[in-house]
Amino acid sequence: MLGLPLILAAVITVVISAATGFFQDQLIWKPLRKKGLSLTQLMIVTIGLSIALQYAFQYFYGAATVRISIANPKTVDIGGVVLTVQSYVAMGISVVVLVLAGLFLLKTRTGRATRAVSDNPALAAASGIDVDRIIRLVWTIAAGLAGLSGVMLGLVLNGVNWELGLQILLLIFAAVTLGGLGTAFGALVGSLIVGMIVELTNLVLPGDFKYATALLILIIILMFRPQGIFGRRERIG
Amino acid sequence: MDYIVSLLQSLSVQALAPTTAAFAIAAIGLNIHFGFAGLLNIGQAAFLLLGAYGFAISIERGLPIFLAVLVALIVALAFALILGLPTLKLRGDYLAIVTISAAEIIRMVGRSSILTDVTGGSNGITGNTYNGPFNALSPLPDGTTQILWFNYDNNGVNGWWIRIVGWGLVALFALLVWALARSPWGRLLKGIREDEDAVRSLGKNVYSYKLQALILGGLIGAIAGIIYVLPSSVQPDGLGRSTTFFIYTALLLGGAATVFGPILGAILFFVMRLLVQTLAQDFIPSSIMNGQQTVQFSYVLVGVALMCLIIFRPQGILGNKRELSFSV
Numbered sequence: 001m002l003g004l005p006l007i008l009a010a011v012i013t014v015v016i017s018a019a020t021g022f023f024q025d026q027l028i029w030k031p032l033r034k035k036g037l038s039l040t041q042l043m044i045v046t047i048g049l050s051i052a053l054q055y056a057f058q059y060f061y062g063a064a065t066v067r068i069s070i071a072n073p074k075t076v077d078i079g080g081v082v083l084t085v086q087s088y089v090a091m092g093i094s095v096v097v098l099v100l101a102g103l104f105l106l107k108t109r110t111g112r113a114t115r116a117v118s119d120n121p122a123l124a125a126a127s128g129i130d131v132d133r134i135i136r137l138v139w140t141i142a143a144g145l146a147g148l149s150g151v152m153l154g155l156v157l158n159g160v161n162w163e164l165g166l167q168i169l170l171l172i173f174a175a176v177t178l179g180g181l182g183t184a185f186g187a188l189v190g191s192l193i194v195g196m197i198v199e200l201t202n203l204v205l206p207g208d209f210k211y212a213t214a215l216l217i218l219i220i221i222l223m224f225r226p227q228g229i230f231g232r233r234e235r236i237g
Numbered sequence: 238m239d240y241i242v243s244l245l246q247s248l249s250v251q252a253l254a255p256t257t258a259a260f261a262i263a264a265i266g267l268n269i270h271f272g273f274a275g276l277l278n279i280g281q282a283a284f285l286l287l288g289a290y291g292f293a294i295s296i297e298r299g300l301p302i303f304l305a306v307l308v309a310l311i312v313a314l315a316f317a318l319i320l321g322l323p324t325l326k327l328r329g330d331y332l333a334i335v336t337i338s339a340a341e342i343i344r345m346v347g348r349s350s351i352l353t354d355v356t357g358g359s360n361g362i363t364g365n366t367y368n369g370p371f372n373a374l375s376p377l378p379d380g381t382t383q384i385l386w387f388n389y390d391n392n393g394v395n396g397w398w399i400r401i402v403g404w405g406l407v408a409l410f411a412l413l414v415w416a417l418a419r420s421p422w423g424r425l426l427k428g429i430r431e432d433e434d435a436v437r438s439l440g441k442n443v444y445s446y447k448l449q450a451l452i453l454g455g456l457i458g459a460i461a462g463i464i465y466v467l468p469s470s471v472q473p474d475g476l477g478r479s480t481t482f483f484i485y486t487a488l489l490l491g492g493a494a495t496v497f498g499p500i501l502g503a504i505l506f507f508v509m510r511l512l513v514q515t516l517a518q519d520f521i522p523s524s525i526m527n528g529q530q531t532v533q534f535s536y537v538l539v540g541v542a543l544m545c546l547i548i549f550r551p552q553g554i555l556g557n558k559r560e561l562s563f564s565v
Contacts, residue, residue: 032548040277040329041551044489045544047279047482052540059533105514166478170341173334215338222335223323 010151017147018140025139030132050166058162065159090152097145102184114138118182171198171211176220180228189229244515246386251511252504253387255395259285260506262486264499265410266457271485272493273423274450275430277329280320280336281458282480283343286473287312288459289466290347290356296367302374305367306463316343317452325447339518340481347473362471368394371467395468403464407500408456415496420517426450427494486543492553501554510535563564 028049032042075082105111116124117134125131153168154160175194179186194214201210221228251257263285270276291309296302320339324332346352348359356362375398377391390396417423428436431441437443462476483506491502515530526534552558 035548037547041547043277043330044331044485045547047485048543050540050549051479051482051543052537055533055536055540059530059537062529139276170338174338177334206349206351208345208349211348212342215342218338219335219342222327222331226331226441228329 005146010148013151014144014147017150018144021139021141021143021146021167022136024138029139030136033132033135054166055163061162063159063162082154084151086155086158090156093148093152097148098185098188101141101145102188105184110134110137115182165209170218174214175230177218178221178228180231183228183230186228186230239419240519244386244512247477247515248508248511250387251507253400253404254507255399255403255464255468257507258400258501259461259485260484261407261441261500261503262403262410262461262464262482263458264452264491264503265407265414266412266461267484267488268493268495268499269417269426269450269454269457272307272495272498273418273426273430274447275329276325276451276454277333278336278451278454278484279333279478279481280338280340281484282318282476282478283336283340284313284455284458285462285465285480286340286343286347287316288462289471289476290362291459292463293362293367293471294355294468297362302370305370306460309459309463310456310485313455314452317455318448321448321451325444325451337478337481340478344473344477356473357471357474361473361475362470364394364466364470370469372398389478399464399468406460406464410460411496411500418496420493422446422449482543483539484547486539488548489543489551489553492556495553495555495557498555505554506539510539513538515531 028045030103032045037045074130075084076088103111105115113124113129114134114137116127116129117131121131124134150160150165153164158165171194175190176187177190178193179188179190194217197217198210198214201213205213263281266284267278267281270278270281280522288309291312292305294303295308300308316339320332320336324335346363347356349356350358352358353360372392372394375392377398379392381388381390382397389400392398396493425436425441425446429446433443436446487502487506488499489502490505491500492498513535514531517526517534518528521531546553
């Protein structure tokens, strides 16, 4: 809307998103952790925050869909598959980012520290890991990645509205749980499966069932294999 | 002065509306889940929706009203069993994910176009197809009655009869919760909320008690759904995630794990929102905030209020801080 070139706008969006993650942690989550709020309480606070932000977006931008690029999307044909350029670029970026995130968690020192904090914060702190720094880093990266995925989703769907985030949130839950919470490449595999299910449902059932099927699969996974595909049994307590 | 009087009048009308009563009943049900048993059910709206569908569709198909209520209760019971049996053995947050997903599935299936013949699709079911038998039960004579500034039809779609039944049920369920909370059963639930393993070590079947709590709260939720749709219509999108979040806000505002908390919370929730909306409409020039925006502004405040409640006063208005350090 401000007339910036697309790539620059995307980069700025990701940076701003990452910054919101950083400041969210500094201003809200870190003080609350210090205050000793339980996981449930923190979850309800995030729900409150999401209600406030969601309606704030609607307040400022209305309920209509905002389009990112006005031009009709161009399509390309790769190996007989015709898709918009945006979709191909988004897929490429996603694969790169997912592999990088996985490698970060498995191979780097900070990544290993992140997993240690996730397993047991007290023990991680005792072995010299700065737990607050790790959590701040995770918030920043996670918010940045969320911003990136928002940009790509907006481009692929060619439009964003105030409900977009909530629509996709449960699918993200389904994908991560399916892959296995706390596993490096679980999110990648889980997202691929959930994405396929959502789109392939259209072949068998009417379009309004596509999200419902994905959520049904989430429930079935939780019943029979709550740790997900790659998860380990002892993590789910 | 006139302005303040008419404002107070419209606020009190809102406070006693059938929707407020339905919200209070839903919050009482959620209170059994969340306040007493510590179950994080983020799908309470689905129990309301199932109750509403079960009731409305049964009556449309020609069942008598008591059977229709029974159908609504059976549907909610089945839903609670489906949700509870597999997940109550797992960590608490799994129940949260499953309930919110299941609630979305119910809503999406309900609004799906292939079920238009049964559920009315996304248009829902209009009130006049199912509220006839309920109004026929009314012992009140026809006509209108005015008490103070409350002036309604005795029997109409949105009259005294639905208000009496709604608030009567609120009182009934409050009494039930009061009795349950001081019974051995209620104490056991609180024990599970505080320390599951301790209760288990006393030889109690924690899983079964949690399931009972989930079922009871869900049944109360289904009744709330019936009251919610009687004066209006069944709208699947009107009973989605936001409804569940608003019921939580009402419950936490009044005070979880208390008898009157959910009722006070539901009344305050509606009254405060109307107050914010009215004041914003009347005093903020429409160039800064137009009519539509005052509604959204009031919802933004709901979100902020929910955050502040949890952070600064997790026990709500009536709760006991020592008792309520809920954690999963």
